[in-house]
Amino acid sequence: MLNRLLPLTAGASLAAAALLTVPxxxxxxxxxxxxxxxxxxxxxxxxxxxxxxxxxxxxIATTKPESGPxxxxxxxxxxxxxxxxxxxxxQTEKTYDPVYVVIGANQGDRVVVTEGIDPTDDVVTTGALxxxxxxxxxxxxxxxxxxxxxxxxxxxAPESVAASSGLPIPGLAVGAGAAVLVIGGGIWLSRRKNxxx
Numbered sequence: 001m002l003n004r005l006l007p008l009t010a011g012a013s014l015a016a017a018a019l020l021t022v023p024x025x026x027x028x029x030x031x032x033x034x035x036x037x038x039x040x041x042x043x044x045x046x047x048x049x050x051x052x053x054x055x056x057x058x059x060i061a062t063t064k065p066e067s068g069p070x071x072x073x074x075x076x077x078x079x080x081x082x083x084x085x086x087x088x089x090x091q092t093e094k095t096y097d098p099v100y101v102v103i104g105a106n107q108g109d110r111v112v113v114t115e116g117i118d119p120t121d122d123v124v125t126t127g128a129l130x131x132x133x134x135x136x137x138x139x140x141x142x143x144x145x146x147x148x149x150x151x152x153x154x155x156x157a158p159e160s161v162a163a164s165s166g167l168p169i170p171g172l173a174v175g176a177g178a179a180v181l182v183i184g185g186g187i188w189l190s191r192r193k194n195x196x197x
Contacts, residue, residue, distance in 0.1 A: 045098035060127035
């Protein structure tokens with residue numbers, strides 16, 4: 001009886017393991033819903049998401065531009081040379097937006113900005129070059145329209161996703177658990193067979 005049961009159990013375990021690996025091997029689609037703001041990308045520098053941990057690592061600090069007789073001025077370290085065009089990053093509620101500006105004369109360690117920013121803008125003064133590098137490697141966010149509604153897959157975007165393979169962490173746990181059960185069951189059955197003989 002045991003001789004008939006062992007192949008059936010092993011076959012059932014392999015079938016169960018195969019079924020459990022299907023959800024693990026299926027890539028997960030995670031879509032970006034959008035920012036809801038009116039940012040329009042110009043040039044090859046892109047919007048960068050704000051992230052408290054990442055911002056601290058990049059050394060990002062912001063300040064408002066100073067008003068002077070020639071116009072608004074910012075520290076020279078705030079300017080980035082983006083393929084020959086002067087660029088500043090302006091901090092918004094959720095992002096850093098690249099803004100191409102027109103600059104005037106240098107005033108010591110400051111540069112006059114004649115067009116592109118307002119006195120109320122929070123301009124990135126340190127870490128702008130790091131943000132520029134980050135903006136060049138980040139994919140552009142799709143703008144959200146008023147009619148867009150997040151579906152259930154995008155609404156649950158906080159689920160962890162393994163970045164390198166696109167596999168969900170819970171799926172990996174289920175697959176690993178199934179593998180442990182199959183291997184453990186096979187070992188238990190082989191030992192049981194040896195003690196019955």
